[in-house]
Amino acid sequence: MTAGPAITFIIPVRNDEARLAQCLASIGRNGHAGACEILVIDNGSIDGSVAVARRAGATAIELPHATVAEMRNTGAKAAKGTFLAFVDADHLLDSGWVTAALEILDDEGITAAGAPYATPNDANWLQRSYGRLRPELKGSEPVDWLGSGNLILRAGAFHQVGGFDTSLETCEDVDLCNRLRLRGFRLIADERLRSVHLGDPATVRAVFFGELWRGRDNMRVTLRGPLSLRALPSLLIPIWNLAALASVVLGLAIWPWAGGLWAVVAVSALMLTVALRFWRLLPRRAWAAGDLLGAVAVAATYEVARAMALVARATHRTRREVAKA
Numbered sequence: 426m427t428a429g430p431a432i433t434f435i436i437p438v439r440n441d442e443a444r445l446a447q448c449l450a451s452i453g454r455n456g457h458a459g460a461c462e463i464l465v466i467d468n469g470s471i472d473g474s475v476a477v478a479r480r481a482g483a484t485a486i487e488l489p490h491a492t493v494a495e496m497r498n499t500g501a502k503a504a505k506g507t508f509l510a511f512v513d514a515d516h517l518l519d520s521g522w523v524t525a526a527l528e529i530l531d532d533e534g535i536t537a538a539g540a541p542y543a544t545p546n547d548a549n550w551l552q553r554s555y556g557r558l559r560p561e562l563k564g565s566e567p568v569d570w571l572g573s574g575n576l577i578l579r580a581g582a583f584h585q586v587g588g589f590d591t592s593l594e595t596c597e598d599v600d601l602c603n604r605l606r607l608r609g610f611r612l613i614a615d616e617r618l619r620s621v622h623l624g625d626p627a628t629v630r631a632v633f634f635g636e637l638w639r640g641r642d643n644m645r646v647t648l649r650g651p652l653s654l655r656a657l658p659s660l661l662i663p664i665w666n667l668a669a670l671a672s673v674v675l676g677l678a679i680w681p682w683a684g685g686l687w688a689v690v691a692v693s694a695l696m697l698t699v700a701l702r703f704w705r706l707l708p709r710r711a712w713a714a715g716d717l718l719g720a721v722a723v724a725a726t727y728e729v730a731r732a733m734a735l736v737a738r739a740t741h742r743t744r745r746e747v748a749k750a
Contacts, residue, residue, distance in 0.1 A: 430462040431527060432484075432577065433506030436733030437496040438514040442477045443677075445514040449481040455523040462506055465514075466496040474514075493675035494589035494597045497573065499590055501580070504549050509583055513574035515624035516542070525617035526577045527582035529565075536610035539600070542622035552625040554630060554719030557706045558727070565615040569606065569655065573598035575620040582610050595639050596646040607651060634673035662698055666732035669695035699725050704726045 434452060440444050445465070445695065452463065465478035469489030478485040488499055501509055508530055529538045544556030573589075576598065586604040589597045602612060626632045640663065647660045669691050676688025702724035708716050 429505040429507070431460040431510045432457075432523065433462040433500070433504035434511050434512055435464050435465060435497055435504065435509045436478075436483075436514050437466045437468060437493050437500075438470065438474045438478075440470045440472045441514045442470070442473040444742060446477045446481070446504065447623070448512065448514050448518075449478070449483060450517055451452070451520075452518040453481070453524075453647055454520045455518060457523045457527075459465060460527075461523065462504065464500045464503060466491075466500045468496060468529060469485050492591060494591045494593060498588040501583055504580060507580060508577050510577040511573045512576075512620070513622075513624070515622060516574050517621040517623065518575075519617075519619040522618055522620070525615065529613060529615055529618075530577065530579065534611055536582045536605060537576060538613045538614060538615055538618055539576040540618040542572060542575060542625075543619055545621050545623060548625065549627055550715035550719045551629065551632070551722060551745075552627055554647065554706050554716065555625050555718065556677065556722040557708065557720075558723070562614050562616050565613055565617075568614045569598050569653070570602045570731050571612055571614065572690075573601070575618065577618070578605070580663050582608075593642045593646065596642040600646045602650065603646070603649065603651060604671050624701055629722050629726050632723060634715065634739050636727050636730035637734050637737060637739040640731040641738055644735065663731045663735055664730070666695055666698055666728050667735050670692030670729065670732055695728070699728050702728055709748050739745045 427429060429618065436445070437610070444476060449463065449465075452461070455461075463478075463481070463483035464484045465474070465483045465487075467475050467478070467487045468491060475487065477483045484503075486499060486503060488496055491499070497511055508526070510526065526538060529535055541559040542556075542563055544552055546606040548556065582605060583601075586601065586608060588601070590600050593600060601699055626635050643659060643663065647656050672691030673688055673695065676685070676691050703720045706724055
C-alpha cells in the first residue's frame, strides 16, 4: 500500500488564470512532487483557470457560487495529505517553502505555520506602504494568527476544530486560528515560509474597498474570543474612528449655528489614529517623498474604511473588480 501525499495544497480561484499559473509554477519549483497533492477549487471562473490548473497537474474541483471558506473546506474534505497547505492563487511561494514546512511540522508540538505576506519587488509607492501593515518577521516566533493565503497545518487539527466557519465572509482565518489556540494548539510564524502576494492594492480606491471588505467581520470574530490586550485595538479603534467620522458630519451640519469647534475636535480625534498608523507605516530607513505620501494615503484610507465597515458592506467580488480596474 503506497503512502499518501505529505502535503495537500488547496488553492481557491476565480477568474485569475495568469496569477494561478504563476502560483502553481512556484509550487513546482519547490520540487517534492511525490510528496505534494494540489487541489484547485474553482469558483465558477469563465477564463482559463480550470485549464491552467489541469495543465499544471493539479486536480480542479469546480464549486461555483461558494464563499472562500466553503471552497477551502471542500478542498480539505477531498485532501489526502497529512498537512493542509492553504495558498491563495495570487501568491508565489519561495523555492524552499515545502522543505521548510516539512521541517517545521516535524515537531509534533507545532500545529500550524506560515509567514506574513511579502510585497513584490516591482510594487508601486502605495503597495510598498500597504505592505508595511504586515508585521516584520525575523526567524521563527509563536503567533496568535496566520493568514490563510499562506498557511499550513495538520489536517487532523483542522478537522477537529471544524474547519473554516462558512458563515464568515472575512476574518475566517482569524476565527480558525482562535479556535485552534483555544484547543491548545501551537501556531508558528517562520520566515522560511515566505510568499509574495501579487494582490496588494495598487490604488487608494482599491485600498478603501479592500479594507471595507476585510473589516466586515472583524468585530464579530474578535468578540468570539479569546479576548486579549493585543486584540483590543482592532476592536476599539474602528469604533473610535466611526464615532469621529459621525461627529465630523454632525459638526459640519451645525457649523452655521454652533461654529466649527465640534468639527475641529472630531477631525482631531480621527487624525490621532491616522497619525499612529502613519508612524507605523514609515520605513525604518531614510524617508523618500513616496514613502511619506504612501504612508499618509494608506493610513488615512485604512482607518476610514475599517470604520465604515461597521455600517457598510463590500463584497469580495466588488473588491476584486475595483482592484482590477
